[in-house]
Amino acid sequence: xxxxxxxxxxxxxxxxxxxxxxxxxxxxxxxxxxxxxxxxxxxxxxxxxxxxxxxxxxxxxxxxxxxxxxxxxxxxxxxxxxxxxxxxxxxxxxxxxxxxxxxxxxxxxxxxxxxxxxxxxxxxxxxxxxx
Amino acid sequence: xxxxxxxxxxxxxxxxxxxxxxxxxxxxxxxxxxxxxxxxxxxxxxxxxxxxxxxxxxxxxxxxxxxxxxxxxxxxxxxxxxxxxxxxx
Numbered sequence: 723x724x725x726x727x728x729x730x731x732x733x734x735x736x737x738x739x740x741x742x743x744x745x746x747x748x749x750x751x752x753x754x755x756x757x758x759x760x761x762x763x764x765x766x767x768x769x770x771x772x773x774x775x776x777x778x779x780x781x782x783x784x785x786x787x788x789x790x791x792x793x794x795x796x797x798x799x800x801x802x803x804x805x806x807x808x809x810x811x812x813x814x815x816x817x818x819x820x821x822x823x824x825x826x827x828x829x830x831x832x833x834x835x836x837x838x839x840x841x842x843x844x845x846x847x848x849x850x851x852x853x
Numbered sequence: 854x855x856x857x858x859x860x861x862x863x864x865x866x867x868x869x870x871x872x873x874x875x876x877x878x879x880x881x882x883x884x885x886x887x888x889x890x891x892x893x894x895x896x897x898x899x900x901x902x903x904x905x906x907x908x909x910x911x912x913x914x915x916x917x918x919x920x921x922x923x924x925x926x927x928x929x930x931x932x933x934x935x936x937x938x939x940x941x942x
Contacts, residue, residue: 732861732864743874743894746894755890759875759893766901767897771904773908778908781911792916796907799919802920803923809927813934813935814893817886817935818884
């Protein structure tokens with residue numbers, strides 16, 4: 723019974739990790755590749771770590787008392803992935819836009835400084851003012 | 854003893870195929886942010902592979918290594934992104 727929960731979790735996680743790498747190969751520019759390569763791996767990592775957590779809890783319930791440590795450590799690793807992955811993706815997208823990489827089929831760039839209502843993109847001057 | 858038909862070992866094979874497909878983008882990628890996106894994806898899949906390998910061999914130490922690897926790969930991604938942005942590190 724509990725084996726099938728582990729199998730279903732592993733299946734969902736592997737499916738989304740494969741979709742992530744396929745999307746990384748097929749999408750046209752940096753931002754869509756970032757969309758595939760970060761969101762899908764985060765969602766797949768939730769289910770794969772969930773499979774490890776359920777497996778450790780199952781072993782613990784069967785009497786192997788050291789295996790609850792595996793569940794707890796896998797949960798800590800899952801929290802580390804959930805915190806670091808979206809912030810890293812945000813940093814990559816920000817760096818790509820500021821280093822001049824444009825979306826491949828874009829017509830209007832709302833973040834460029836000439837657009838009305840655009841965010842001031844150049845923070846180097848602000849940093850200089852603070853210093 | 855490692856059971857090769859353990860479901861976690863089978864999932865490790867599929868995850869290795871995913872890493873190879875993502876490495877194609879790292880090699881081909883026309884710009885530098887493309888390569889960083891590919892490396893970030895490879896890092897996340899390697900963390901998940903460490904979790905699955907720890908469950909397959911019933912060793913908790915691999916899962917501890919995965920936690921440290923997650924934090925170190927995050928620091929590396931931020932470092933390279935800051936370098937591309939042109940700011941001071």
